[in-house]
Every structure is written in C-alpha cells, then in structure tokens.
Amino acid sequence: MKVLMLGWELPPHNSGGLGVACYQLAEALAGHGAKIDFILPRKHPIHKSITFMNVHGLDNPAELSADAGLPIPKPVSESMFQAGAYDPFSSDIIIEHEAYTKQTLKFVNNQNYDVMHAHDWLTLGAAMEIKKLHNLPLIAHVHATEFDRAGGSTGHPLIHEIEQNGLLMADLVVAVSHRTKQHINEAYGIPLDKIVVMHNSIDLNDFTSYVDGGSYRYIQQRREEGYLIVTTMGRLTTQKGLEYFLRAAAKASQRLDKFVFVVGGDGELRNELLMQSAQLGIASQVVFTGFVRGKKWRDLYKESDIFVMSSVSEPFGLTALEAAAHDSALILTNQSGVSEVLDHALRYDFWDEDRLADQLINLASSQSLTPLLKKSAYEELRGLSWDSVARYCMDRYAHLTSGVSEVKV
Amino acid sequence: MTALVIYLHVHQPFRVSPYSIFSVGYDHDYFDDSRSPVDQRNEIILKKVAEKSYIPANAMLLDLLQKHPDFKISLSITGTFIEQCRAWCPEVLTSFQRLVATGRVDIVAETYHHSLAFFYSRFEFEKQVMMHRDLIRDVFGVTPKVFRNTELAYNDQIGKWADEAGYRAVLAEGWDPVLQGKSSNYVYKPPNTERTKLLLKNYRLSDDIAFRFSNREWSEWPLTADKYHSWLPHGDEQVINLFMDYETFGEHQWSDTGIFEFFPELIDRINSDDHYCFKTVTQAAELPAMDEVPMESTVTWADAERDLSAWLGNPMQQESLEALYRLEYEVLSCQDQTIIDRWRLLQTSDHVYYMDIKHSSDGDVHAYFSPYGSPYDAFMYFMNAVRDIRWQLSEHQNRRNT
Numbered sequence: 164m165k166v167l168m169l170g171w172e173l174p175p176h177n178s179g180g181l182g183v184a185c186y187q188l189a190e191a192l193a194g195h196g197a198k199i200d201f202i203l204p205r206k207h208p209i210h211k212s213i214t215f216m217n218v219h220g221l222d223n224p225a226e227l228s229a230d231a232g233l234p235i236p237k238p239v240s241e242s243m244f245q246a247g248a249y250d251p252f253s254s255d256i257i258i259e260h261e262a263y264t265k266q267t268l269k270f271v272n273n274q275n276y277d278v279m280h281a282h283d284w285l286t287l288g289a290a291m292e293i294k295k296l297h298n299l300p301l302i303a304h305v306h307a308t309e310f311d312r313a314g315g316s317t318g319h320p321l322i323h324e325i326e327q328n329g330l331l332m333a334d335l336v337v338a339v340s341h342r343t344k345q346h347i348n349e350a351y352g353i354p355l356d357k358i359v360v361m362h363n364s365i366d367l368n369d370f371t372s373y374v375d376g377g378s379y380r381y382i383q384q385r386r387e388e389g390y391l392i393v394t395t396m397g398r399l400t401t402q403k404g405l406e407y408f409l410r411a412a413a414k415a416s417q418r419l420d421k422f423v424f425v426v427g428g429d430g431e432l433r434n435e436l437l438m439q440s441a442q443l444g445i446a447s448q449v450v451f452t453g454f455v456r457g458k459k460w461r462d463l464y465k466e467s468d469i470f471v472m473s474s475v476s477e478p479f480g481l482t483a484l485e486a487a488a489h490d491s492a493l494i495l496t497n498q499s500g501v502s503e504v505l506d507h508a509l510r511y512d513f514w515d516e517d518r519l520a521d522q523l524i525n526l527a528s529s530q531s532l533t534p535l536l537k538k539s540a541y542e543e544l545r546g547l548s549w550d551s552v553a554r555y556c557m558d559r560y561a562h563l564t565s566g567v568s569e570v571k572v
Numbered sequence: 573m574t575a576l577v578i579y580l581h582v583h584q585p586f587r588v589s590p591y592s593i594f595s596v597g598y599d600h601d602y603f604d605d606s607r608s609p610v611d612q613r614n615e616i617i618l619k620k621v622a623e624k625s626y627i628p629a630n631a632m633l634l635d636l637l638q639k640h641p642d643f644k645i646s647l648s649i650t651g652t653f654i655e656q657c658r659a660w661c662p663e664v665l666t667s668f669q670r671l672v673a674t675g676r677v678d679i680v681a682e683t684y685h686h687s688l689a690f691f692y693s694r695f696e697f698e699k700q701v702m703m704h705r706d707l708i709r710d711v712f713g714v715t716p717k718v719f720r721n722t723e724l725a726y727n728d729q730i731g732k733w734a735d736e737a738g739y740r741a742v743l744a745e746g747w748d749p750v751l752q753g754k755s756s757n758y759v760y761k762p763p764n765t766e767r768t769k770l771l772l773k774n775y776r777l778s779d780d781i782a783f784r785f786s787n788r789e790w791s792e793w794p795l796t797a798d799k800y801h802s803w804l805p806h807g808d809e810q811v812i813n814l815f816m817d818y819e820t821f822g823e824h825q826w827s828d829t830g831i832f833e834f835f836p837e838l839i840d841r842i843n844s845d846d847h848y849c850f851k852t853v854t855q856a857a858e859l860p861a862m863d864e865v866p867m868e869s870t871v872t873w874a875d876a877e878r879d880l881s882a883w884l885g886n887p888m889q890q891e892s893l894e895a896l897y898r899l900e901y902e903v904l905s906c907q908d909q910t911i912i913d914r915w916r917l918l919q920t921s922d923h924v925y926y927m928d929i930k931h932s933s934d935g936d937v938h939a940y941f942s943p944y945g946s947p948y949d950a951f952m953y954f955m956n957a958v959r960d961i962r963w964q965l966s967e968h969q970n971r972r973n974t
Contacts, residue, residue, distance in 0.1 A: 418593065507929070509948050521593040525952040528959075531887030532951065539929060 164560055166192065167276040167299065168201045169267065169286035173218065175456060176207040179398060180481035181306045184339070184363050185282050190215050191553030197560075202270065202286075204263050221266040256285070257321060264288040271297065277564045280304060284322055287329025294332060300563040303333035304361075305343055310350055311476045312402060327351045334563055337361050337556075339479040340500025346478075361556060362504050364547045365484040378462035382450065385423045386466065391527045392423050394467035394491070396482050399430030401475065404496065404513040406439060408473040411519035413443035418520070421527045422448060427463045429454040464489035468533055469526055472499050475513045483508075487544055492536035494522055504547065507539035574757070574809045575851035575859075576842060577771065579646040579743065580818035581720075582668075583686050584621070584653045585922035587614055587943045591953045591960075600964060602914060602957035612943040615660045622661045625822035630667040632821070632832055637674045640843050644676045644850040647818065648720055651684030651700075651707050652920060665711065672712045678852035679708050681716035681739065687919035688722055688883060690730060691870075692897040696904075700916070701737075718743065718853040722921050724773065724815070724873040725880060728866055731762025731770065739768055741857035743815060745873045746772030754865060757809035761861040769857045770865055773815040773873060777803065782816035786829035794830070797837035806847050810859050815873070875930070882928050888951045889924040895958050902965045911964055918957060926950035 168189060172182035189199050199216035206220020267289035279299045281290035283306050294301045309318040309326055330336050330351050336358040338344035344358045377383075386392050393412070397403045405426065412424045426436065426449060433451065440449040455463060464470070470486030471494045480501035483493055493508035495501060502510060509526075511518040526533050589607035591599075605613035636643050649668065657665040671677045683689055684704040689697035701719075709715055719739040721730055726744035734742045746756025754760070756772035780800065784790045792799065804812060817824060825831040842848045874882045884890055896918055903915045926942045927950045944950045 414594075506946070507948075510945065517592060517594055521952065521956070524593045525955060529888070529891060529951075529955060531891040532948070535887050535929075536948070 164197045164278065164557065164564070165276045166197045166199045166560070167271065167274070167279045167293070168199050168216075169279070169281040169289055170201055170203055171263075171283060171285045173201070173203060173207075173210060173213075175209060176203075176205070180363070180479065181283060183481055184306060184479075187364070187366070187549045188552060188556065191549035192556060194550065195553050195557045197553075197557065200274070200276070202267050202289075204259060219270065221263060221270070260285050260288055260325070264292060268292050268296070278302065278560050281329070281333075282306060284309065284326040284329060287325055291329055291332050300335075301333045302335045302337060302559065302563070303329050304337040304339075305330070305347060305478070306339055307478045308343070308346060308350065310346065311343075311478050312400075316401070333357075335359065335559060337559075339363055340503050342498075342500045342503070343478040359559065361552055362500070363479045363481050363484070364549045364552050365481075365488055365544055366548055366550075367488055367541075367544050370485075370488040378459045379450075379452075379466050382423060382425065382466045386468070389421065390423045391421055391468045391523075391533075392425060392466055393469045393471060393523060394425040394427060394463060394486070395471045395473055396427035396463065396486075397474075398428055399426070399432045399436060401432065402477070403430075404473040404475040405432065405436055407513055407516055408471060408519070409436065409439050409443060409445070409449070411516040411523065412440075412449065413445045414516060414520035415523040415527075416445050416448055419524050419527055422523065424449045425452060425463065425467065426450070427452045427455055427460070461489070464491065467491045469494060469523070471519070472496060472501065473513060473519075474499050477501070484544065484547070487537075487540040490537050490541065492526065492533045493540055494519065505540055505543055507536055507543055509536070573849050574805065574847060575811045575849050575856055576804075577646070577811050577813045577851050577853060577856045578644075579648070579680065579813070579815045579853055580820070581648045581816070582626075582653055582818040583648075583650040584614070584618055584656050585686065585920040586652055586656070586917045587612070587617075588918070588923060588950075588953045588957055589613075590949070591956045593956050593959070596956055596960040597963045600910070600914065600960055602953075602960070603917065608943065614656065617943075618656045618660050621819060621823050622664050624827065625819050626661075626664045627667065628827065628832060629818065629821035630664070630671060632836060633671055633677075634667070634674075636836055636839050637671065637676055640839065642843065642850055643839060644678070644852045644855070645671075646678035646680055646718070646853040647671075648680035648682050649708070650682065650686045651704050652686060652917065654707060654711060669712060672714060676852070678718070678854050679712055679714055679716050680743065680853060681705060681708075681719045683722055685916050685919050686722050686921055687916075688725065688880070688893065688921050688924075689897075689919060690721055690725070690733075691880075691884075692893060693900055694733075696897075696900060696919075700919075717741075718771070718857055723880075723883070725870050726867060726872075727870045728762055728764075728868060731765055731768060731867075735762065735765035735768035740854060741769040741771050743771050743813075743853065744773070744867070745871050745878055746774055746813065747871050747878045750867050750869075750871055751865065754863065755809070757805055757812055758862040759810050759856065759859045760863055760865040763864045763866045769859070769861050771811065771813050771853060771856055772865070773813050775873070777812060778814045778816050781814070781831075781835075782820045782824065785820075785825050785831060785834070795834065797834055797841050800834075800838055801841040801845070804842075804848070810862070811851070811856050812848075813856075882930070883921050883924045886927065886929055888947070889927045892924055892927065892951060892954050892958070893919075895955065899958070899961060899965065903961065906965055906968050908964075908968065911961060911968075914957075915961055918954065918961075923950065923954050927954070 170185045173186050174182045193215035201216050201218045203220050205222045210218045271293050280302045282304045290301050309322045330353050338358050338360050341360050344360050347353050348355050440446045464486050470491040472480050472483045474496055477499035480499045483501040495508045495510055496513040497510050498513050509522045586603040588602045589604050591602050605615055683700040685700055718741045719734045720743040724745050756774045760770040762770055785795055870880055871878050927947045929947050
C-alpha cells in the first residue's frame with residue numbers, strides 16, 4: 164500500500180498534538196506494511212533519522228526537484244525553533260498554504276500512490292488538486308476544524324471554504340472524536356456515513372524509560388511542602404478556555420491555600436492571562452512557564468498532580484493522554500474529545516468555574532481521590548494503542564482502493 | 573414437606589443531590605431534590621417505582637393472600653423507604669399495611685437507614701436497629717423476630733449479636749464456597765449461639781427470577797411457572813429460601829416481561845403441590861437446625877464476589893465512610909436532631925455503592941442504579957456533605973464556647 168501523506172508538522176518541530184498524532188499514526192501504519200511518503204512544508208534535520216517512512220520537506224527544492232519559480236516556504240533556523248519563535252501556524256498562513264499546494268502538486272507528478280491521506284485544512288488545497296489530476300482516493304483527517312481553532316468566534320472565511328471543499332471532495336473523512344464527527348456534519352453538511360471516528364491513542368511503552376526531572380525546582384519544593392500542582396498545557400488561545408480555568412483557580416484558592424497552578428505554553432492571550440491572574444489576586448500561585456519543549460515539557464507533566472484540559476472546544480486533546488501516562492489525575496471539559504476514550508477522569512463544562520473549583524478542592528482534601536484517578540486512568544491507557552488505530556486505518560485504505568468502498572460519495 | 577420461604581427487600585435511599593463545596597456552610601440539606609435533574613430526584617424516582625412496582629406488586633400479593641389461605645411471605649422495609657412514602661406516596665404505605673394486616677406477612681428487622689454501621693460502630697448499629705423496630709411497631713403494629721443486615725452482609729459476629737439480641741434467625745447468602753458442600757435448603761445455626769438460626773438464600777433459584785427472568789440470552793428463557801416448579805428440589809429439604817429485592821417485580825423485571833403473570837401462576841402451582849408449603853421467616857426459624865455454618869469473613873448477596881467490595885472495595889468508598897463515622901461522637905453529642913438525622917441518612921449504603929468503579933458486568937449494574945454521571949461525582953457530593961456536617965459541628969462548638 165503506497166500512501167501519500169500530507170502533513171503540516173512532525174515532532175519535535177510541532178506546536179501541538181497534530182504533529183504527534185501524525186507521527187504516531189504513520190509509524191503504526193508502516194508497521195502494517197504501508198509505504199509512506201510524508202510531505203511537510205519544512206524538514207528539520209532530525210527528521211532524517213525517521214526510517215519508517217520518507218519525509219520530504221518542501222523548503223528544499225533541490226531535494227524535491229520542484230520548480231524553483233514557485234513560492235518556497237521560508238526556511239526556519241535552528242535557533243528560532245529552539246526558542247519557540249517558529250510558529251507553523253503563523254499569520255502568513257494563507258500564503259504558506261498556497262506554497263504548500265503548488266509545491267506538493269509538482270512533487271507528486273510522476274509518482275504512483277494507492278491512496279492519499281491529508282491531515283487538516285492546510286493540506287487540503289493540495290489534496291484537492293491532486294485528486295482532480297490523478298484521481299487518487301482521498302482521506303481527509305480532521306484533527307481540528309476552523310471552528311475549534313476560532314474558539315467560539317467565527318474563524319477565517321477562506322479557511323472555512325477550503326476546509327468545506329476538501330471535506331466534500333474527500334472519499335472518506337476521519338474525525339478524531341465523535342464530537343468532531345458531529346461537528347463536521349453540522350457545520351459543513353458532510354453526511355455522517357462518510358465520516359469515521361479514529362480516536363488518537365498512546366503507547367505507554369514510549370513513556371516508561373523517562374527518568375528526567377529537575378527543571379522546576381520551585382514547583383518541586385512546593386509539592387514537597389504538600390501543595391497540589393495543577394497543570395494545564397497548550398497554546399494560550401481562546402480555544403483553551405484558560406480565562407475560566409483561572410477564575411476557578413481563584414475560587415479554589417480562596418477556600419484552600421494548597422494549590423500551585425501551572426500554565427504551560429505560549430500564545431496570543433499570554434499577557435491577558437497574566438493580567439487576569441493578577442486581578443484575581445492569585446498571581447503568586449500561578450506559574451507561566453512559557454513555551455516548553457523536550458525535557459522541560461516532559462518535566463512539567465512529571466511535576467503535576469492534576470492535569471486540567473480546560474478547552475472550550477477540543478476535537479481530541481492528546482496532552483491529556485500524555486499527562487495520564489506521566490501519572491497525573493485528569494480533569495477534562497465535557498467539550499473535549501479525549502473524554503470519549505477515558506472513563507476515569509473528572510469532568511466539567513468549560514464555563515462551570517464552580518464545578519472545577521469544587522473538583523480541585525475535593526482532590527486536595529481527599530486522601531484517596533487523586534491516587535485512585537491516577538491509577539485508574541493509567542490502567543485505561545494500557546488498553547489503548549496506535550497499532551489498533553492503524554489496523555483500522557489500513558482496513559479503510561483497502562476498502563477505498565479495492566473499489567468496493569462501503570463509503571460512497 | 574418443603575417450605576417455600578419467600579422474602580422481599582423494600583428500600584429507597586435518600587440520594588445526595590449535586591452538592592457543591594460552595595454550598596458547604598450555607599445549605600445543609602444534602603438531599604434537596606431541587607438541585608438534581610428531574611429524573612434523578614428522590615421524589616420522582618419513588619413515584620416512578622411506585623407506579624411500576626410497589627402498587628401493582630402489592631395488588632398482586634394481596635390478591636394471592638386472599639386467594640390462597642396458606643400463602644405467606646416476608647418483607648424487610650427500610651426506615652428511609654417509609655419516610656419517603658409518608659412524604660410522597662402515602663397510598664403505597666397503606667398498601668403495605670394491608671398486606672401485613674392479613675397476618676401472613678412477616679416483617680424482618682434491619683437497620684433503619686440501610687447502613688453498614690455494624691462494621692463501624694456497634695453502638696450506632698444497635699441504635700438504628702431499635703429505631704427500625706420502633707418504626708415498624710408504629711406503622712404495622714408488629715415486632716420483627718428475624719434479622720437481616722444491610723445487603724445480607726453477614727459474618728459470625730452478626731450471628732452472635734443476633735443471638736444475644738434474641739432474634740430467632742438471621743438471613744444470609746447461601747454462597748457455595750462458604751457452605752463447603754452443605755445445601756442452602758436446610759436450616760442451620762451460627763457457631764457458639766443458643767437459639768438463633770441461619771436461613772440461607774438459595775441464590776440460583778432466587779436469581780433465576782430476580783436477574784435472569786427477562787434475559788433472552790439465557791438458555792432457559794422464557795421461564796414458565798411449570799418449568800420453575802419442576803426445578804424445585806423435591807426430596808427431604810426443609811426450606812427453599814427465595815430472597816430478592818422487592819423491586820424485582822416491575823422495576824428490575826418490567827411488567828412487559830410477564831413477571832406479574834409468572835409469579836401468581838407459580839404460587840398456584842406450588843399451592844396445589846402437596847410436597848410444598850409456605851412459611852414466613854419466623855415460622856422457618858422454628859425448624860430444627862441441621863448443623864452449624866461458620867462464616868468468618870463477611871458474605872453479602874451482591875456481585876460475583878459476594879463480599880463488601882461493591883461498597884468498600886476502593887479507597888474512595890473507604891475514605892467516605894471513615895470520614896462519616898469519625899464524626900460519630902461529635903454528632904451524637906451536638907444535641908441538634910437535624911444534624912444527627914442527616915448524618916444517619918448519609919450512612920445509607922447506596923451512597924458508597926454509587927462510588928464503585930469495578931469494571932465488570934457488575935459495574936454495569938451499579939451504573940444502572942446510579943443517579944450520577946460518574947462514581948467520582950458521587951464521592952465529591954458525599955464528601956462535601958460530610959464537610960458541611962463538620963462545619964456545622966465547629967459552629968456548634970464555637971457557640972458553646974462563647
């Protein structure tokens with residue numbers, strides 16, 4: 164099975180769960196015999212070590228023998244990447260999308276594939292062009308819609324259009340949760356029987372060898388003094404619901420001075436959130452770590468007792484699974500897709516600050532609740548694997564390419 | 573002659589409504605229905621079950637009692653159930669009174685609050701048993717002579733206690749692994765006791781009705797009165813103890829399963845078979861004991877494990893009850909009857925049952941009966957209520973000091 168996979172990011176070059184999910188899925192698919200060409204706007208040197216598939220970066224026209232006359236994605240320096248200054252979802256995104264589409268189309272010429280698997284709207288422009296020219300079966304994999312990214316506001320009209328056209332044209336749409344499936348159906352009118360759900364997953368083995376620690380001495384010390392470390396992680400955008408999170412944090416702290424709140428990540432709302440925590444009078448209890456990668460990122464999980472996914476709208480929320488793999492108890496909004504794969508988590512509606520505060524106080528005042536949630540969620544993770552996701556995905560490929568697809572457009 | 577001893581357990585808990593930490597110190601009614609979604613309100617649930625089960629099933633039982641002068645049955649009815657009937661469904665209580673007035677319906681003793689107090693405080697346990705006895709006298713004019721502990725949770729100490737308290741018998745699960753080859757179809761006694769007998773549930777025949785009756789996957793479905801009659805042992809057995817939840821009739825087995833037709837037919841069949849008779853639990857306790865049956869560890873009638881793990885199996889459940897009973901001395905000495913009453917209502921075993929997280933077919937049964945979204949919610953509402961009691965006790969203390 165030759166697969167053309169169109170993606171926007173891969174770890175460690177990623178800004179969020181999209182890259183991780185693409186990498187893990189591709190690796191598991193390769194394990195099932197898929198030969199994958201993975202197209203990225205930019206290739207990081209570390210991607211050379213990936214052996215289970217061919218990673219192609221469009222920022223290297225020589226490698227691609229692409230047309231140098233077309234716009235080329237701007238290269239990113241290593242220093243920008245390390246500092247978090249490189250944002251794959253920059254404001255030039257429409258231009259980047261254009262470049263990606265043209266270069267990919269050029270690259271695909273003269274190649275033979277059985278199926279095309281495109282991740283999120285940024286790759287859909289290219290996918291549609293390729294489908295028109297080469298009639299390749301298209302799987303559009305939705306990790307987030309523009310509605311999710313807009314977090315309650317309307318989003319970019321052009322992006323909506325690309326997203327909708329791509330999903331209409333796809334032979335099969337993959338949603339990362341039932342919630343997202345429903346959303347795609349309602350927002351874009353894609354029939355439910357054309358959409359399948361493939362929940363993201365996690366392989367616990369990837370986390371067992373981790374022995375770092377020590378990045379956050381202050382947090383460690385507070386923890387040893389009996390404070391509960393409550394962490395949230397992600398891009399600081401409206402979508403993540405952090406304003407509600409901070410208000411709940413203040414309410415819980417007023418009742419019980421036993422919490423340290425850690426906000427991991429960076430984004431457009433950072434200054435507002437800093438100001439808000441000061442206004443709420445909890446600035447000293449809230450730690451903003453800024454953008455973290457690698458060891459600092461893993462240590463953040465490791466130093467947490469409780470991980471909160473406060474999103475207003477979260478198609479999946481892979482960080483919750485990662486946090487559980489690092490032995491955190493989970494609190495998830497009912498608006499998060501990850502909620503569908505884990506029973507052992509506390510849940511609230513993103514706007515319900517009282518309920519989140521109540522849950523935090525209960526976790527802090529009970530001997531049994533936090534350990535039990537940690538243990539039970541970890542047990543649930545044992546039942547998850549990317550391998551079973553890939554097996555299902557291969558089965559879908561086979562249906563599409565054999566022409567006996569159950570899913571007719 | 574073999575006696576059929578049919579015993580039904582009637583109970584409703586006062587479920588804790590979604591009680592937030594922000595209510596602690598302000599609102600002390602943890603059972604206030606107005607906080608709950610409509611279909612999870614205590615009043616609504618009672619009325620629903622009354623319509624589906626208590627009213628039609630009592631009509632059926634009264635009919636059988638009138639038709640067959642030898643038909644007898646035993647019931648245990650909790651204090652919390654009677655309180656709810658008085659508040660919301662007095663006609664249900666009247667229908668139970670009508671049954672007991674026939675003189676052929678026995679009432680079984682138990683804790684007023686359907687609690688696990690025996691395992692935490694002997695003093696509180698005895699108080700609740702007395703409260704229940706007084707209530708039963710008041711409502712039905714009878715005094716129970718046979719004891720059952722909540723969820724049939726039984727061990728040798730309970731047998732010993734019942735003997736000293738003068739009960740003629742205790743009801744327990746006839747669980748094979750502890751019977752060691754003995755049959756539940758005979759009367760036994762607990763070790764080191766004078767008079768008390770042990771009546772053991774025949775769980776296979778009981779569960780055929782209580783659990784399997786409507787199960788279409790079951791090879792014996794559909795169960796008919798003739799078939800069931802043919803399964804009854806017909807040798808020298810003393811008793812066949814059919815113990816089950818009363819709500820089997822109409823609530824666990826809905827009316828459309830045919831349960832209300834099956835049961836009267838079955839009673840007809842048995843009544844016309846000379847090998848069998850009916851006895852109340854008190855009458856069965858008059859039969860001679862064949863042997864002693866020791867049960868060192870606690871045996872219950874629930875789940876595949878037949879132990880207390882459905883109530884005390886996980887640390888949340890243990891912490892809840894430990895936190896509650898730790899307040900016993902302070903609560904009982906605070907002289908505020910409302911606090912004492914609410915503290916007791918929190919002892920109802922259902923609260924910790926809702927916190928069960930066992931992942932088995934049993935877990936599904938738990939989820940079916942839970943009014944909450946998750947076991948963790950059940951734990952938090954409960955613990956918040958305990959916090960409010962603690963808050964009120966400190967307030968009392970402060971007032972006394974000033």
